[in-house]
Amino acid sequence: MEPSRIFSENALLQLLRSDAPPDEAIKYLYRTQFGITKAYIIQNAGTEEDAEDIFQEVLLTFIELIKNNKFRGESSVSTFLYAITRNTWLNELKKRGRSKLREEKFEKTKVTTEMDVSHYIANREIKAQLMKVVDELGDTCKKILLAFYFDNLAMKEILQNLQYENEQVVRNKKYKCLKQLEQLMTQQPQLAANLKSVLLYE
Amino acid sequence: MSDNSTNTEKLIQYMDDELDGDARGAIEQQIATDASLASELESLRLTKAAVNTYGMKQKIASLHTEMMNELKKRPAAKVISMKTILTYTMRIAAVLILLLGVSLLYQYYNATPDQLYKSNFESFQLRETRSISTASVLEALYKKGDANAVMNAFKSIPQPLAEDYFLEANAALKLDKPAEAIQSLLALQELNKRDNTHLYEEDADYYLAMAYMHDNQPSKALPLFEKIHNDEGHPYNKKVGTWFLRKVKRLAK
Numbered sequence: 001m002e003p004s005r006i007f008s009e010n011a012l013l014q015l016l017r018s019d020a021p022p023d024e025a026i027k028y029l030y031r032t033q034f035g036i037t038k039a040y041i042i043q044n045a046g047t048e049e050d051a052e053d054i055f056q057e058v059l060l061t062f063i064e065l066i067k068n069n070k071f072r073g074e075s076s077v078s079t080f081l082y083a084i085t086r087n088t089w090l091n092e093l094k095k096r097g098r099s100k101l102r103e104e105k106f107e108k109t110k111v112t113t114e115m116d117v118s119h120y121i122a123n124r125e126i127k128a129q130l131m132k133v134v135d136e137l138g139d140t141c142k143k144i145l146l147a148f149y150f151d152n153l154a155m156k157e158i159l160q161n162l163q164y165e166n167e168q169v170v171r172n173k174k175y176k177c178l179k180q181l182e183q184l185m186t187q188q189p190q191l192a193a194n195l196k197s198v199l200l201y202e
Numbered sequence: 203m204s205d206n207s208t209n210t211e212k213l214i215q216y217m218d219d220e221l222d223g224d225a226r227g228a229i230e231q232q233i234a235t236d237a238s239l240a241s242e243l244e245s246l247r248l249t250k251a252a253v254n255t256y257g258m259k260q261k262i263a264s265l266h267t268e269m270m271n272e273l274k275k276r277p278a279a280k281v282i283s284m285k286t287i288l289t290y291t292m293r294i295a296a297v298l299i300l301l302l303g304v305s306l307l308y309q310y311y312n313a314t315p316d317q318l319y320k321s322n323f324e325s326f327q328l329r330e331t332r333s334i335s336t337a338s339v340l341e342a343l344y345k346k347g348d349a350n351a352v353m354n355a356f357k358s359i360p361q362p363l364a365e366d367y368f369l370e371a372n373a374a375l376k377l378d379k380p381a382e383a384i385q386s387l388l389a390l391q392e393l394n395k396r397d398n399t400h401l402y403e404e405d406a407d408y409y410l411a412m413a414y415m416h417d418n419q420p421s422k423a424l425p426l427f428e429k430i431h432n433d434e435g436h437p438y439n440k441k442v443g444t445w446f447l448r449k450v451k452r453l454a455k
Binding site: 022023026027030031034035052056059060063064067127130131133134135142145146148149150151175178179181182185186195196199200 | 210211214218245246248249250251252253254255256257258259260261262263265266268269270272273
């Protein structure tokens, strides 16, 4: 078993901003932050399962905010994550119709964190809708697009992994898949209108 | 391939940073002048961002199970909030204050004169002002700590001085003979009165009061303790605190 890697805040942010695989940074955040999130959610009318779901969502928002340069180290990573957690959980409780209880507690604890990240917390439903749209793509399309954009693999590597005839065939396939996804996304007005705020936090 | 799809392909290559030199400059010029191209580029960028969000979500989900397994194997670290710590601290403090209060009340209502005497009595210490050769016999014996010898020697002194009475009284207290101590200390007071002197006067106040306590006569000790307590300049003032005096008052009733 490999020893757990320990990051300084700068090293953590640098890795998440880069195109390098984020696995070690994510694991580090689980080791250092999940316990805090879990305690917070359980203390505020949630369950362990809620904590696991919310933490995944918080990590996604956190990493995307870093990649979009919306976090420049104005506070510690822990404080920033805590602020995202509080806002995400408040939104969830509002959705569940338990906002009154939650808001009372939220107001009481507001002084402990001065960061307001509520404007960054995208509507969960729109994001979920977007993920569903990507899921509608065929497996091959998803593999090509993820390999090229998310994993930053070169065409040669994608060609080897997916066993196409040549690079041009992969390139054409990628072009078609991207256009297909673009059309799927713009076909849904509510989704199309919120894409910028959901994806780029603008 | 149509013009539209050619442009789209170029836009994708531009977005993916695959164009260089003239080709890059040419498409940048086209984007700057063609709003529909600029709009399509933005749409493509959002599509790429959606792929990345989807990929990151999948990545986190794939690591989630692994990390949950790892974290569950760790010994559970209980996270205690500041509020909880404060609540427990306040509870412990309240219990301690209550116990202290109960203990003080118990002491207050259950103390006997003799207990009060024993918990506060300190025998008189002679200061080294004279050498053994020039000190009186009683003083030398007292310094040796031989209380019985002091009492025996005292009996052979035809006309005891103030110091003799005082040392004999302290030896008597050491030997738990409060009645004899009282007798000597009263004689010391009489001597001072007769000769208009003040020898061992303040020491006698305190040790006489203590002797009364030891002899279960708190009502006689009380005025002496009150005198000492009310006089801040009295050398034994610090030994007679408010709480001590309250206990004596209760016992004197």
